[in-house]
Amino acid sequence: MGDDSKNGWDQYSKLVLKEIDALGTAAEACKTELYALRDMLTEIKANYVQTVTAVDELKQWKEKVDEVTSPTQLSELFTEVENLKIFKTKAVTVFVVVQFAITTFIAFSKYF
Numbered sequence: 427m428g429d430d431s432k433n434g435w436d437q438y439s440k441l442v443l444k445e446i447d448a449l450g451t452a453a454e455a456c457k458t459e460l461y462a463l464r465d466m467l468t469e470i471k472a473n474y475v476q477t478v479t480a481v482d483e484l485k486q487w488k489e490k491v492d493e494v495t496s497p498t499q500l501s502e503l504f505t506e507v508e509n510l511k512i513f514k515t516k517a518v519t520v521f522v523v524v525q526f527a528i529t530t531f532i533a534f535s536k537y538f
Contacts, residue, residue: 495503
């Protein structure tokens with residue numbers, strides 16, 4: 427026993443045990459980090475699936491819209507609707523002016 431302490435085995439064994447403890451602590455930290463990364467990867471996969479699903483739904487919607495009309499036709503349709511709104515405003519204005527004129531003529535026809 428005295429021989430072991432002379433050649434430094436006692437100190438070396440303490441150093442080895444200390445290093446083993448440090449490696450165990452580092453392994454636990456790596457394990458914890460690995461679990462956190464696994465959870466994040468699972469969340470990313472779930473978000474990816476939701477994104478792919480949303481993109482597929484948008485593609486299907488676009489195909490349905492394209493079956494009905496093209497973007498050029500939609501643009502022309504909007505232009506035509508604007509023109510019809512302007513025409514409606516003009517027609518109502520002319521109608522009101524004509525009605526006012528007729529009413530005024532009828533009212534003053536008694537005096538002429």
